[in-house]
Amino acid sequence: MLIGLLAGAAHAADLVKVLDPWARATVPGQKVGGVYMEIVARENLRLTGVKSAAAETAEVHQMKMEKGMMRMRPVPFLELPAGKPVKLQPGGYHVMLFDLRQSLVPGQKLKLDRVPVEAIVRDRDAGTASGHDH
Ligand SMILES: [Cu+2]
Numbered sequence: 001m002l003i004g005l006l007a008g009a010a011h012a013a014d015l016v017k018v019l020d021p022w023a024r025a026t027v028p029g030q031k032v033g034g035v036y037m038e039i040v041a042r043e044n045l046r047l048t049g050v051k052s053a054a055a056e057t058a059e060v061h062q063m064k065m066e067k068g069m070m071r072m073r074p075v076p077f078l079e080l081p082a083g084k085p086v087k088l089q090p091g092g093y094h095v096m097l098f099d100l101r102q103s104l105v106p107g108q109k110l111k112l113d114r115v116p117v118e119a120i121v122r123d124r125d126a127g128t129a130s131g132h133d134h
Pocket of ligand 1: 061062072073094095096
């Protein structure tokens with residue numbers, strides 16, 4: 001997975017620290033997946049895009065209550081204030097993988113490019129919020 005930053009991805013590994021990255025396991029035939037992590041930027045940055053070899057496309061999504069219903073939608077960027085941890089977690093911001101090339105199996109690792117990180121795939125009921133269906 002490649003994390004695109006406004007400052008340029010070449011130095012992303014120096015500029016951000018990614019903590020506890022993980023992805024939710026998928027069921028056979030499921031084409032979308034969610035990836036979660038905590039990001040700490042060394043300077044003010046914006047997360048502008050994400051790519052992964054595991055999926056055709058990836059988007060930064062926000063999930064929030066709208067008229068009593070949990071809804072998610074893509075956001076053009078995510079602010080990463082210097083030194084302040086930003087959490088991507090179920091029920092909030094997350095990375096959405098579309099057209100997965102393979103199922104995400106618990107224990108499997110998703111290689112992250114440039115930012116030297118591997119997201120571990122956890123059981124489908126990991127995290128708190130449910131209803132993350134497309
Ligand atoms: Cu989503």
